[in-house]
Amino acid sequence: MLTLNKKTIGIFGGSFDPPHKGHVEISKISLKKIKLKKIYWIITKKNPFKKKPFFSLKQRISRSKKAIKKYKKIKILYLDDKIKSSHTIDVINYFRKIKKQKTYA
Numbered sequence: 001m002l003t004l005n006k007k008t009i010g011i012f013g014g015s016f017d018p019p020h021k022g023h024v025e026i027s028k029i030s031l032k033k034i035k036l037k038k039i040y041w042i043i044t045k046k047n048p049f050k051k052k053p054f055f056s057l058k059q060r061i062s063r064s065k066k067a068i069k070k071y072k073k074i075k076i077l078y079l080d081d082k083i084k085s086s087h088t089i090d091v092i093n094y095f096r097k098i099k100k101q102k103t104y105a
Contacts, residue, residue, distance in 0.1 A: 010039035
């Protein structure tokens with residue numbers, strides 16, 4: 001059985017193109033079942049399986065923030081420019097070093 005402490009966060013990465021109710025529901029279930037402190041939606045610049053995005057990065061970030069505005073434990077982040085990568089391991093290392101967080105991805 002997975003044992004988590006009260007500081008454990010979740011990472012939910014994707015292009016969120018577009019963000020939808022399914023993303024919100026997955027996040028809510030994860031917060032409740034895994035008992036996470038927070039879950040971060042890490043929005044990536046591009047979906048590797050799509051030729052071009054439906055919405056711009058700015059629109060996806062804005063729409064994601066609107067989708068989760070009543071959920072205080074869900075946060076939106078764009079890290080590609082900050083850590084120069086969207087790879088999961090790089091995001092986890094960012095949280096471990098900068099945020100000093102234990103992660104559950």
